[in-house]
Amino acid sequence: MLAVLAPGRVIAGKNYALRHGFLAAPDRVRIRYLDPATAPFPALADLEMTAAAFAALNPAVTRVITTENLVNFLALPPCPATLAVFGDGYGFAALREAYWLQNLELLYWGDIDTHGFSILAQLRSQLPQVRSIMMDERTLQAHREFWGTEDKQSRAELKHLDAAENALYTNLQNGHPQPLLRLEQELLNWDYVLEQLSAALTLHSPRRLAPPKAGDH
Secondary structure, three states, rough: OOHEEEEEEEEOOOOHHHHHOOOOOEEEEEEOOOOOOOOOOOOOOEEEEEHHHHHHHOOOOOOEEEEOOOOHHHOOOOOOEEEEEEEOOOHHHHOOHHHHHHHHHEEEEEOOHHHHHHHHHHOOOOOOOOOOOOOHHHHHHHHHHHOOOOOOOOOOOOOOOHHHHHHHHHHHHHHHHOOOOEEEHHHHHHHHHHHHHHOOOOOOOOOOOOOOOHHHH
């Protein structure tokens, strides 16, 4: 009714409150301190906060691992100076104001499907240093028994993937090695996951950089 009676005030999008001028609930971010020594208090290792609070956080960590699946987020093992962020699908847009992320090593672990790569590209468009883990041909082929089906593929042309990521993304779009192929991240063999995490965290030893200056945003 509002769209018909006052078309000039309607804003596109799925959020009802924002479309019609109401105050919307703030975006929220859930995090886990994988290193208890960096948590604000020992009992506060798993926290949820507004995106604004997250943007002002600037924790004493050198690495952030982002994942879009709650099971994976909760199962991530202890890791020195590392923070885990739960993105819940395309929810990583809430991180764009957290400028302190620009100084850290960032890892993204998503599903191997077209939307997983779309989320990776979206995140990397805001934070170019993001590195994907377990979103490669080797992981896909090692878990053939868990291949599933993606309901509706993304057909977007993604500009922020590296050569290997883009090749796999294109193959998925073209139905190779199987039409509508999807490998959900929570189905991966956990021994394999721990092996890959260990390799990723060992090969890249992050260094804490100086915080950005006020005028650098």
